[in-house]
Amino acid sequence: MRRDERDPPPRLIASVLPESSEQARQDIERAAAAGADSVELRLDASPSDPPLALLEHARRLGLLTIATCRRVSDGGAFAGGERERLSLLERAGSLADFIDIEADSGALERLTHSMSRARLIASHHDLSGTPADLEPLVRRLRSVPGAALIKIVTAARDLRDNLTHRNLLRRIRGKNARDLISFAMGQKGVPSRILALAWGSAAGYFAASELRPAAAGQIGLRQAIETFDVGEIGGRTRLFGIVGFPVAHSLSPAIHNAAFRSTGTDARYLPFEAEKLEEFVPLVRELPLAGFSVTAPHKVAAARAMDELDGAASAIGAVNTALAREGRLIGFNTDAEGGMAPLLRRMPVRGSRVLLLGAGGAARAFAYGLADEGARVLICNRTPESAEDLAHETGAQAVRRDELAQLSYEILINATPAGIEDPEELPLSAEAIRGRLVYDLVYRRGEQTRLLREAAARGIAVLDGREMLLEQALLQFRIWLGPDPPALARAREAMEQALGLASRQD
Structure with missing residues (x-):
């Protein structure tokens, strides 16, 4: 029986790469325990016959199921013919709640008519970059017969590509439409993955296992929930972050978000990877950011980008902390x-x-x-x-x-x-x-x-180096949120725990 269109749509989707049935089963169970409401089974990642029984296993755990078989040209691993891919998706369509297929597939119409149970997600993946205007894609995807949801995923070549997805989602949300999933891939696209739900995306995609991301820049579901709490970011949530190259290794998001939680502060701290500081600066005012950290190689350049420097930053000639105040950026050095x-x-x-x-x-x-x-x-x-x-x-x-x-x-x-x-x-x-x-x-x-x-x-x-990270981060917390001793004590304890450092008694 086809799934009732009035049923809740997927929202927190965990991507599963079934390299083996047992590993995939464990990833599905891990996703359910972490708080996912849906799993996406990437059939193209299976080394042999696709384990369609995993869809039934996910449903028994109360999860909505999405099956897809991504072509190599769309960032997947399926290198077979379109007829073979269609046959595989038709089989999955009798078990899954949704089938995700690219809107340019020649087999789309046949697949739509053959699905007995699943509903359709019409998707578009652009591995070359992010077009400046995504609305023509929305119109094209919405013209696909029977599409329950549409999905636009592009490669972020510049941090400003995150704003392209945000602006699209805001315009679509303004029209009271909730059928669009939209975000950017790659390390530069991580902010759009974290903020997609807050911007109005119908769903967000996260890795069931951090060891097996389904696409570049896909963060783990556990991190999405425990570190960023993506489902609870709202219009009043203050945004902070770290800019550098690289930043994927940084523990700063983990410790600052832990400190925010421990003090009841409605704020999030995000990673922004940029080779050049110039691509990050527009996001400070557009998102906007209330403050941010600066790491290598941008600390000296950041000093030149500030409207004002404190004494230490001025003397050292480098900034690792910025505070946005009344449209001006004030630079500090806590290093x-x-x-x-x-x-x-x-x-x-x-x-x-x-x-x-x-x-x-x-x-x-x-x-x-x-x-x-x-x-x-x-x-x-x-x-x-x-x-x-x-x-x-x-x-x-x-x-x-x-x-x-x-x-x-x-x-x-x-x-x-x-x-x-x-x-x-x-x-x-x-x-x-x-x-x-x-x-x-x-x-x-x-x-x-x-x-x-x-x-x-x-x-x-x-x-x-974690000890320096802790001390300079606490100084940043004080600059951003003020010198409240009880809050600083709770922040220190939360940061120490996130870093795996023994609590120190002063």
Whole structure:
């Protein structure tokens, strides 16, 4: 029997890639437990005969079911003929609540007439980019006979592509239409996935397992619910975020959203990946953002983009925190204070020789902070001229990479991105690692960086970058929301828990 059109449509959809029946069954059960109301079974991901029994399993768990078989040209894995794909979808149509098929498929009309139970989702996927005007696509998809829902998914090549989907959804919602699903793919499209429901999309798609995303930029269902609480973002929700390149590794969304929840603050903190700061700036005013964090490589450029700088940001020449106030952007730097605090808890630095690797925004903050504490700072950077300029500004000494093997120092601080993408990358040769303490600003989820492992193997004390992340994030929280001691205490506890750090009693 065809599903009643008055039944609730899917909203929180978990995509399942059935690489094996047992793995897919577990992913479906995981999605149901996490709070999904629907699952999308990607039949094109099955290595052998599609496990259509999984649709029945999902229905027994109370989930709506969507079956699709995505072609290679649309970002899927199905490389067979259209007749074979149609046969597969027809079989699925007797079990699923919805069948998702591209509107340009020549088999669309036959499939529509053959489905005994399922309703149709007419979709369009553009892997080349995001057209400036998506409304012609809406009109074309709505002309598909029998389409219960229409879906437009495009590749985000620029952060501003998120605004294209938002503007489309706002216009459609203004016409009291709730049949459109719309968002962007790719890491740059992540904001549109998080905000799609708030903007008026009929549904959002998330990975049943974070290990098996169905498309680029698809975040996990658990993260969508536990970190971003996507279904509860409303018109009064304040938006914050982090801009950098890359940002997928960042724990900042997890810790800031945990802090917002712990203090009852209606706000969300989102990741924005941008190679150039210029593509991010329009979103600050368009979304709008109440404030944001800045990470590598944009901290120095961000200082130039602010309308006003506080004392630390002005002196350091880098911004890692911005506050939007009355149409103006005020820049702050919490890296120096937040980064020095964990170090000073471990040992005094006055008179110590400190090797600082890097000359970017974070390194600038440490160069100034260490100078204020009376340390003797040695700066080494891949670009020697940058190290020399920073050393000249802060009264430090620039050193070359070929000097590191013979250099004597007590403290090593890594302020380069080495280790973020390649877990085995070192910022200097293993033979040059020495001293009493190694402090790596890079952190990895659930494991130490190779630099810290190498240091620990030599009996050197190590300091994890998560401690700096915590301290500077608390300073950001205070800038954005105000100096409320009870709220700050709850925020610290929530952030420590999200980072897996033991609570510290001051």
